[in-house]
Amino acid sequence: MRITLVSIHVENQDRALAFYGDVLGFVPKMDIPMGAYRWLTVVAADRPDGPELVLEPNAHPAARAYQDALLRDGIPMNSFEVDDVDAEHRRLRERGVEFTRPPSDAGPVRIAVFADTCGNLIQIHARRRAG
């Protein structure tokens, strides 16, 4: 048994691909039409065979309720690892991304939180360097 898919609910798959692809820099991997929706996944640019993030439509009312409640309370849906949280924060801010939490230390990691334009908050984290 392996973990190869991780899913995140999104409001609109076109907008999701624009954000996760063009803004965050992930690379589209699967894009298969499924009725009104698509089986749509992206991977990290430097890990083409790594886990795929499924950009899953939030068509089910329960998915929307779950997203709404976490977003409103400021709780991230997932956390992506980066090399340098501050550098990513600067890069994404320049692309117009809205951060709800600027880079800050949290125990062994440095984190920041931003809105993904699809109804979720996403955290980025990097291990803090020793010293």
Add this chain to the structure above:
Amino acid sequence: MIARSRGESWRRLCDLRVRLRDRCAEALPLDALGGEFGLSGSRFLRRFRAVFGATPHELQSEARMARACALLRESTLPVTEVCLEVGYRSLGSFSAAFSRRMGCSPRAFRARAAGGQRPDSPHDCFARMC
């Protein structure tokens, strides 16, 4: 009333977006929403877009179309009443907006749905894999 704290402002922004989606037929003073957040119109729109990827007007229109599709597919309400139900006051502007987004008129959409084609589905992709 202007939001007092950053946390309150965030929650009100989230509530506004839920309202645009779940109570999409309501007429909202979309041009004056910034005032509630103590922001000018253009700064408010920039912030809203940065968080939700679209303007309040776009999200409201999307929600109205989704609701119209559901009503055309699942109810027998006449098109005129579907139009009013989702917040349009004129059939002409509803039909034009619908055709622009869905690529066919409301009547054609209903006929196609009744013919067994499901131009839109409430199921998630994961559900479809089962």
